[in-house]
Amino acid sequence: SLNLGTNFEHLEKLRNRSTYVARSCKEIIDRYNEHEDGLYFLTTANGMVYQTFCDMTTAGGGWTLVASVHENSIYGRCTVGDRWSSQQGNNANLPDGDGNWSNRNTFGAAEGATSDDFKNPGYYDIMAEDISVWHVPNNVPLEHWNLAAILRYHTETHFLRLYGGNLFQMFMQYPVRYNVGSPGNRGPAIPIVYDHGDKESTKNLYGPNPRGEFEPGFITFRAINNERAAMAICSGVKPVRAYNTEHYCIGGGGYFLTDQCGDFPSFDWDRLGREQGWS
């Protein structure tokens, strides 16, 4: 068919990418002057080769996809698929849960990042300065991630320099662990620059009650709720007034007092006809 020629050239172009040697998407830009979004091969310091998605456009580009947090069942309570909290049940004897925020375990594939959890070696291997976050509807294919996203933003303060250069190192300093501290012991809250959405649209993604206790325009790390459960990331917001963070922060340790354990811990609190306003 007529398409065969173009398709072959396209695949040849992709094949050439496998000759690149770089540890991050930023290095691909700097060394090879490549500016096209898509999948690239990267190499760790130890020589492990893996494939991931590069966003080469946002704010000048060179953003490496290192992880995705996907909710396979909002009704699950630290069950199968809750890799970013615990797959071993809500258990105070496992305060770290699966521990994936601060270990070298990897899982999933870049192309499937909107259909299941994903974590690659870049998560702990890349020395980075900033973070970018995309909220992409489940099961959207890679070529539409950017357009389909309901929220996109990035940081510009180079804050990761202060915390060891990546989230792996940061969460060593601020463990995502039950009973590690009280709400006042949260990790850093960093101002964000919006690429899609704004403060108002961010607020509206969360329930009416959470809107009264957080400030939009930030990304917060290692939040702790009133019951001393730890959460990894409050995306787009900073808890300021009260600390029911289980309703708007994701990832976590292995135990939540009111059985709200999960990757999106208690985002669904009201859905089953309980109290109103948190969902």
Next chain:
Amino acid sequence: ASKEMTEAAVLLFYR
């Protein structure tokens, strides 16, 4: 949180 939010994956990037 909104259904929009719970039915979206959170993608994390480094630079």
